[in-house]
Amino acid sequence: MLLYHGSRTGGIEILEPRLADHERPYIYFSTIEVVAAFYLCNAVERPYYWFPYGFSKSGVPVYDELYPNALEEVSRGVKGYIYTAETPEENLLPFKNIPCARLGTKPEKVLECIEVPDAYDLFMNYIKEGRLIVGKFEEKSEKELNWYYNKIFEYITEKEMIKTPDCSYAKFVREKFPFVWEKYEGKY
Numbered sequence: 608m609l610l611y612h613g614s615r616t617g618g619i620e621i622l623e624p625r626l627a628d629h630e631r632p633y634i635y636f637s638t639i640e641v642v643a644a645f646y647l648c649n650a651v652e653r654p655y656y657w658f659p660y661g662f663s664k665s666g667v668p669v670y671d672e673l674y675p676n677a678l679e680e681v682s683r684g685v686k687g688y689i690y691t692a693e694t695p696e697e698n699l700l701p702f703k704n705i706p707c708a709r710l711g712t713k714p715e716k717v718l719e720c721i722e723v724p725d726a727y728d729l730f731m732n733y734i735k736e737g738r739l740i741v742g743k744f745e746e747k748s749e750k751e752l753n754w755y756y757n758k759i760f761e762y763i764t765e766k767e768m769i770k771t772p773d774c775s776y777a778k779f780v781r782e783k784f785p786f787v788w789e790k791y792e793g794k795y
Contacts, residue, residue, distance in 0.1 A: 608638065608693065608694060608695065608696050608699070608709075609638070609691060609692075609693050610636035610637065610638060610691065610692050610693065610694065610699075610709060610711075610715075611636065611637050611638070611639065611640045611642070611643035611689055611690070611691055612634060612635065612636050612637075612643055612646075612689070612690045612691075612692065613637075613643040613644050613645065613646035613647045613687060613688070613689050613690075614646070614647070614687060614688050614689075614690065615647060615685070615686070615687045615688070616688070617688050617720075617722070619688070619690060619717055619720070620716070620717055621714050621715070621716055621717065622634045622690060622692055622711070622714065622715045622716075622717060623714050624711060624712055624713070624714070626654075631712075632712075633700075633710040633711060633712060634692075634710070634711035634712075634714075634715060635702075635708065635710065635711075636692070636699070636708065636709040636710070636711055637707050637708055637709070638707045638708075638709065639668060639707045640689060640738075641668045641733050641738050641739050642660070642668055642705075642707055642708070643689050644687075644689055644723070644726060644729055644730070644733070645658045645660055645668075645670065646658065647682070647685055647687035647688075647689075647723060647726045648681045648682040648685050648687075648726050649681075650680075650681045650779055651775040651776045651779045652775035655774065655775055655776035657681070657776070657779065659671045659672075659673055659677075659755060662706075663740055667737070667738065667739065667740055668738070668739055668740070669739075669740040669741070669742050670730070670739065670740070670741050670742065671742040671747070671751075671755065672741060672742060672743055672744040672747075673744060673747075673752065673755050673783070673784075674744055674783050674784075675744050675745065676744075677744065678727070678730060678741055679727055682725075682726040682727040682729075682730055683725070683726075683727040684725060684727070685723075685725065685726040685727070686722075686723060686724055686725065686726075687723045687726060688720050688721065688722055688723060689720070689721040689723060690717045690718075690719070690720050690721075691717070691718045691719045691720075691721075692711075692715040692716065692717060692718055693718055694711065694715055696709075698711070698712075698713065699711055700712065756784060756786075756787050759780060759784060759787050760787050760790060760791060762776075763776070763777065763780060763787070763788070763791050764791060764794070768780075768791070769791065769792070769794075
């Protein structure tokens with residue numbers, strides 16, 4: 608199975624499992640190149656992630672902007688690399704809730720590396736090719752936005768960010784979604 612891995616680190620010849628926000632180290636792969644490219648553009652620092660995306664009914668990735676010009680803000684000027692590797696499906700674990708995601712548990716040899724000088728330009732090309740849709744903030748319904756806001760609220764509650772208000776994710780939520788943070792603080 609051909610897999611993609613997005614990284615800001617260049618020169619990788621062997622992809623190694625790394626510890627992120629799960630209990631054990633993994634290599635995070637996608638069966639879709641566009642989805643791997645999302646992982647070049649994290650609006651928050653590790654171990655947290657900010658990639659609000661889903662899929663259209665036809666399976667095309669959709670990046671959901673939850674504030675105006677979000678995709679451009681997180682990706683303009685970001686340099687990175689998209690690596691490819693090939694491994695049998697039985698050597699991978701599925702990733703819950705993301706059908707195209709796979710978790711690698713063993714080192715994988717890189718087959719190819721695509722250098723990305725500017726992730727925003729890459730995303731604009733994906734859009735022209737019909738491989739990416741941007742769900743613009745201005746076009747979102749209140750119901751759609753509230754669904755995401757509730758997910759953010761659930762996540763910061765689950766991670767008990769009241770105890771770590773200076774972590775990158777908590778700071779991001781306070782800056783971009785202050786009403787979600789205020790609701791969260793109101794619980795305490």
